[in-house]
Amino acid sequence: MRESVQAEVMMxxxxxxxxxxxxxxELRYETCDPYAVRLTFHLPGDVPVTWAFGRELxxxxxxxxxxxxxxxxxxxxxxxxxxALIRLQxxxxxxxxxxxxxxxxxxxxxxxxxxxxxxxxxLVDFETHLDEALDRILAxxxxx
Numbered sequence: 001m002r003e004s005v006q007a008e009v010m011m012x013x014x015x016x017x018x019x020x021x022x023x024x025x026e027l028r029y030e031t032c033d034p035y036a037v038r039l040t041f042h043l044p045g046d047v048p049v050t051w052a053f054g055r056e057l058x059x060x061x062x063x064x065x066x067x068x069x070x071x072x073x074x075x076x077x078x079x080x081x082x083x084a085l086i087r088l089q090x091x092x093x094x095x096x097x098x099x100x101x102x103x104x105x106x107x108x109x110x111x112x113x114x115x116x117x118x119x120x121x122x123l124v125d126f127e128t129h130l131d132e133a134l135d136r137i138l139a140x141x142x143x144x
Contacts (some may be wrong), residue, residue, distance in 0.1 A: 004028060005029045005081050006028050021044070035055060039086075073085070
């Protein structure tokens with residue numbers, strides 16, 4: 001059975017120090033791919049762009065700077081009600097987003113109720129659908 005958690009949050013797309021605009025971003029977690037979260041960015045005048053990365057990275061990133069490579073997440077302050085920066089990078093191109101931490105924590109709490117963090121392997125059909133999940137991730141990366 002496919003179960004999922006979805007949420008929509010508003011993020012600021014930081015184009016430069018002087019220019020930013022708010023965009024809706026869909027957060028999605030599915031038990032068929034229990035290690036990943038997907039963020040779909042709805043940029044004005046463009047097709048939606050989806051990024052998939054580790055749920056643990058998102059969970060860690062709201063508390064401390066983390067991430068290597070294409071996805072980096074860090075809180076902007078010490079207060080848990082502050083904001084986080086999400087940096088997405090492909091080659092030399094990058095996009096920077098700012099989001100409130102409380103909606104991320106609420107989303108992560110809902111994913112944890114569905115599949116507790118660290119218990120992903122306990123899903124009976126995870127092994128069965130591993131190839132399917134990897135194919136979907138590779139297809140999303142090719143399309144992006």
